[in-house]
Amino acid sequence: MHLIVAEKNISAHRIAQILAGGTRVIEKKDAGVSTYSFGDTITVGLRGHVVEVDFEPGYENWRSEKYTPRSLIDAKTIKVPTEKRIVSLVQKLARHADRVTIATDFDTEGELIGKEAYELVRAVNKNVKIDRARFSAITAQEIGSAFANTTDLDFALAAAGEARQSIDLMWGASLTRFISLAAKRGGNNILSVGRVQSPTLSMIVDREKEIEKFVPEKYWQLGLLTEKAGEQIEARHTNGRFKDQKAAELARDRTKEPLVVTEVREGTKQDRSPSPFDTTTYIVAAARLGFSAANAMRIAEELYMNGYISYPRTDNTVYPASLDLNGVLATIRNSPFTKDVDWIISHRRAEPTRGKKSSTDHPPIYPTGVATREGIGDDAFRIYELVLRRFLATLAPDALWKTLKVNFEAGGETYTVTGGLLLEPGWHAVYPFSEAKETILPAFVTGEKLPIRKVNLEEKETLPPARYTQSKLIQRMEELGLGTKSTRHEVIARLVSRKYIEGNPLRPTLVGRVVTEALEQNADTITKPEMTQTIESHMQQIKESKRTRDDVIAESRSMLHKAFDQLEANEQVIGNDIRDRTAEELNLGRCPACGGTLAIKHMRGSTQFIGCSRYPECTFNIGLPVTQWGWAVRTDDICDKHHLHFVRLVRKGARPWDIGCPLCHHISSNAESLTEIPSMDEALLEKARSKHIYTVAEIARSEPDALAKSLDLPLEKAGKLKSEAGIVLEKLRRRSECRKFLRNHLIPRKGRSYAKIMEALGQSGVTDLASLAHATPATLQQAGIGETEARDLLTEARLTHNSQLLKGTGIPAVSLKKYLEAGVSGPEDFVSTGAEKLATLTGMSTGTINRHLALVCEYLHRPVPLAVPKAKLAKGRKELLSVKGLAATTADKLIGAGVISGDLLLAADTKKLAASTGIDEEKLRGYQALMKKKKENAIIRI
């Protein structure tokens, strides 16, 4: 069997179809992975890398004393399968193969992916012949010749890729851990560092700094308005920008009629057709249509998967010779753009345009199928049209412009105006996405005199450099060699998710800026694009076998060690600096109570709140929802009234929740509960707020004399207020417990909210778990709860309520659980069940149960029942001993567990009883059977 391993499923499918010729290709799925077979050949697609490099086991703990961040530099690495199903399928097939062909993409990473497949195959089949097919496009011609002329895998090329992997991992992981630990950040807040992301972030930070330090300069622009043949024409002074206001004003004042035409220069200009799309130029063009980089890539991938366009991840801007351009034109003639295709067929240029970069892995992006707007939707269709029209444009003739430049003179000052006329639209006829703006001028003759309608002197200011848009940044990354066609847009998304950058155009956050500066000062290699360029040149040397992979990695290791010498020496300083400076980003403004600084605090776990910098002296705080509702951040907006930054909760995949001014929010959300305090009136409420008392809890917790002082109340009234607040607080606690219970036991459904249900229940007097437990199903149904749901909810509520009551008696949790499992529903039930029965049901000793019984009785204000009378005990023992084979020691064990009569033996759960007495369960069941017979006989005898 001949096994062919491709880089991705779609390639495996198409290669099979091409190689099969006329024969039918059979697709089979094994654990979700497709294979394609014909004759004796079977193809399978990988999913890019199916294994990943990682450190050998032992380095998992970031805070390990022994395995420090630095130790990662020299840590051994291993390859871990990440696509287990694909790995096992490839190996399963490889066992029975007598030839394996690696048909991964034709580039460095493809060679490495091929080597990974090679190693998987070799691990299960030592002797099979493994060869390599190389092709630049999956066309019949390329595939045919690639498989007719297979070669060996290029291990040097793959080793170059491995060197990159190792270097990226050791620099990235060790520095990420070091910086994160130094700044005491973990979980969602780690500070990541990497060869590509750090220089990219640095560019954004640098641009922001340029903008900040930019000092605008004034300049003056001079222009005039003239008229010819009823048309107004604007001419610019040939000086362009005047730096000097006086000179500009002088030139303005000298500009006097007549305006004389001194020169008319006509010419033509060639406007070259654009080159084929690679990923970057495609993203830039899509950005002009309003698509973000990530969206543009997502849609392109979708179109590719459905056969409408070629592979969208490519660096190539030159069509390979093997690409059948006529075939493509014939295909897209059937698209909704027939007219444009026909125009190209009749006006086609001799050779298609070509860009500066050509590579071997994939052709430029071009249309491969026919799509309709109805079939694929608006956005996808716009992208399809863009790709199709770009393809047409690369085959279209150049455009030709007629240019006109007219020079004027007035009072010794020179002016000029230019015009352009599209003589031959060429590619513009089929590619409307880059505007061809014509400026049509009337005819002028040298020496002609014209009127001056107006002279304009405008004062302007130079502008700071613009922030990067995503597509501009991607272009810049490509120029610097940062990232690849497949990863650049992902790198930007990663920086956003690390909270290093934000907005569109992109701005650095304070964290992004501080981390960049820390790295620049202590490990600047990682912040410079040169690191990538060095790695690339080293990779080139490995490819040419001038250096080995290990040699290159070793050099990188020693560089990283040097960086760590400095980093470790300054760890404290770096950590404190990052912490101090990023704290600013959480500050909201002055504490209303004491004038300290209010800041968002994130605790371990999911708690977050707003607290004061003078804690514990100042305990002012504002609660925030737990992080499940979103991570609290401050925004740039500031409250007019309280002068605090607004707060927003941000959550992945959800719209942000804008809380606004935290104090306004705090006041309004507590207003209602404060008015529930009986002696609270408007005036008192105002007074409380002016003293920064906003919640019931604060009143309930204050000392009466302090309260009296701050609210100007007599001590007695303050005491009353406090105790009323305590009652309201308890009511609120119960209400929120009830709400939580409803939320946990009622499935969310459209059109009903828990708040609404709570309100309806409240009107029927149900405000807490206790009243809920005593409610009727009808009450619940009135609140909009379905019949069966109401019944289930009541059962649950009673259970929960009773177990709460039982817990209130002081029974420890472990025993409580056993009672509840045995079906004890509450304190009353506990007492009426009786100790003996409880012992048999739970397997606990009667001694313990009697102690608990005393607790429950005390709780119910009831006398504790006496222990079992001796006579009763003796009678029961005798009854137990009457069972054949039940020895005295066994009977005592049973009595110890509360089984003090034949009836209780019959009622006992043998499993629990066996566990508590140590008597074999089988035996217990035997005793039960005998006892049962005895009892039945007794009945008959009567």
Added chain:
DNA sequence: GCAAGGTC
């Protein structure tokens, strides 16, 4: 929990 690179 870490990188960057494939692919979905």
